[in-house]
Amino acid sequence: MSGLVSVRNLTRIFDVSKPLLNRIIERLPKRKLTAVSDASFEIEERSVYALVGESGSGKSTIGKMIVGLLRPSEGHVEINGIDLFRETDAEKIDSVRSDIQMIFQDPYASLNPRWKVRDIVIEPLVARGKPADGVAEKLLEQVGLSANDADRFPHQFSGGQRQRICIARALASEPKLIVCDEPTSALDVSVQAQVLNLMSDLKDEFGLTYLFISHDLTVVQHMADKIGVLYLGRLVEEAAPEDLFANPKHPYTRMLLDAAPRMDGFGREIEPPEGEIPDPINLPSGCAYHPRCPIAVDRCSRERPSLERKGASRVACFLAE
Incomplete structure (x- = not known):
């Protein structure tokens, strides 16, 4: 592969300051929020790379930068060796854009309620001036719906069916990479499993590459080839699922695995992990996780660990051993 x-070294900073006049009157400084900081990773062709972490960890921001919806403040994203924000050849940019699609989190908000399903599915082809006769019907059948559904409207479908329509639309332009931004979080658990199985089958059938964004490690456990764990915009651990679940090296990864509701030997629920995620505008010094970390030492509050290879994993922790 x-x-x-x-x-490489991907960073995105948002200006969340009050308007200029307010700042002058109230004598306030500018406020910057670092959503992603110095993230570096590779996604192999025909593989599934999962990004996991709590809300606000920067997962969706990375996804939007990869598909070209957000410009990085620093660093690079290259797809087939082409950087969408630095390339000047329009043909190369166009070819890369046609290779990327995105499946959004909310299937209720990401479909135009005024359009028939046929028009929704073939929109990527129409936008590029490509022939689209019969494509919608064929794709709807491939995602487990009926060809007759092409003449219906989104409100006539359940949440799981709407997400299948979103998947069909993503497949229409024959992409190489699909960024999936929590595609099952708005669905019931039984429907989640169906959609995940469908996506796995389509990956094998079409030779797709997925960037799979989720806040739930268990969702990606059996689907991902590699998992990257994000905390406050920084990649703190990266490993294959079998290594990550059997031997998590970063304390934050252990906390995520322990966060799922569990029972002790007497049927009582075990206490969930303590601590709140810090303010992303005023981050702690050193390792951002040290205020919540049960094994932190003095060095953790002074120095920020870099992502280093430890065996088969990469981990940003002084005490990873």
């Missing part, structure tokens, strides 16, 4: 996506 070869690397399809290369992310």
Whole structure:
């Protein structure tokens, strides 16, 4: 396998200051929020790379930068060796854009309620001036719906069926990479399993590459080839699922695995992990996780650990051993 996506030192900073006049009157400084900081990873062709972490960890921001919806403040995203924000050849940019699609989190908000399903599915083809006769019906059948559904409207479908329509639309332009931004979080658990199985089958059938964004490690456990764990915009651990679940090296990864509701030997629920995620505008010094970390030492509050290889994993922790 070869690397399809290369992310290097990716950083995104948002200006969340009050309007200029308010700042002058109230004598306030500018406020900057670092959503992603110095993230680097590779996504191999025909593989599934999962990004996991709590809300606000920067997962969706990375996804939007990879598909070209957000410009990085620093760093590079290369798809097949082409950086969408630095490339000047319009043909190369166009070819890369046609290779990328995105499946959004909310299937209720990501479909135009005024359009028939046929028009929704073939929209990527119409936008590029490509022939689209019969494509919608064929794709709807491939995602487990009926060809007759092409003449219906989104409100006539359940949440799981709407997400299948979103998947069909993503497949229409025959992409190489699909960024999936929590595609099952708005669905019931039984429907989640159906959609995940469908996506796994389609990956094998079409030779797709997925960037799978989720806040739930268990959702990606059996689907991902590699998992990257994000905390406050920084990649703190990266490993294959079997290594991550059997031997998590970063304390934050252990906390995520322990966060699922569990019972002790007497049927009582075990206490969930303590601590709140810090303010992303005023981050702690050193390792951002140290205020919540049960094994932190003085060095953790002074120095920020870099992502280093430890065996088969990469981990940003002084005490990973």
